[in-house]
Amino acid sequence: MTGMIRLIYHSKVSPGLTAADISNIYNVSMEWNKSVGIGGVLFSDGKRFIQMIEGGASIITQLFRKILNDGRHFDVTLAVAEPLAERRFGDWGMGLIRNSDPNVSVLITKMTGSDSFSPETMGLDELRSLLLLLARLGDDSSLKLFKG
Numbered sequence: 001m002t003g004m005i006r007l008i009y010h011s012k013v014s015p016g017l018t019a020a021d022i023s024n025i026y027n028v029s030m031e032w033n034k035s036v037g038i039g040g041v042l043f044s045d046g047k048r049f050i051q052m053i054e055g056g057a058s059i060i061t062q063l064f065r066k067i068l069n070d071g072r073h074f075d076v077t078l079a080v081a082e083p084l085a086e087r088r089f090g091d092w093g094m095g096l097i098r099n100s101d102p103n104v105s106v107l108i109t110k111m112t113g114s115d116s117f118s119p120e121t122m123g124l125d126e127l128r129s130l131l132l133l134l135a136r137l138g139d140d141s142s143l144k145l146f147k148g
């Protein structure tokens with residue numbers, strides 16, 4: 001039995017990728033992640049992705065290998081890989097968060113001081129806090145954030 005880990009990475013959205021393509025990534029991820037007990041959150045402002053995934057070390061490694069080789073994004077940069085004493089997310093698959101949601105854009109602006117979002121300039125703690133906050137937004141009231 002391997003331990004649980006959490007990965008956070010960011011990447012750039014490949015040219016030509018549409019909102020529908022991002023929804024498609026979300027739908028496939030939701031299904032698969034749920035079936036293997038992975039939880040996480042995927043954020044995109046249409047230019048960037050940031051994703052946090054949590055689950056068993058070997059399944060997370062397997063998933064991250066697929067993600068690294070996925071042509072729908074590039075410059076995939078691993079920001080955090082850490083053991084997890086306690087899982088933050090349930091094994092409900094994947095939340096999708098877009099900054100078109102006003103709650104989300106307010107939060108991003110508050111945390112980064114700008115509405116043009118650049119994960120490269122954020123520290124690890126900041127990135128982690130942002131994702132956990134976004135996830136909490138999704139947990140609260142509006143699962144609409146996730147379920148479209």
Ligand SMILES: Cc1cc2nc3c(=O)[nH]c(=O)nc-3n(C[C@H](O)[C@H](O)[C@H](O)COP(=O)(O)O)c2cc1C
Nearest residue numbers: 025028029032033049051063066067070072073094
């Ligand atoms: C930004 C991004 C995030 C992704 N996140 C997941 C994920 O959490 N779970 C998942 O199964 N696939 C995710 N994918 C898709 C995988 O890269 C891959 O296409 C998918 O797992 C199907 O792989 P397969 O055809 O080899 O089974 C993501 C892709 C991108 C571009």
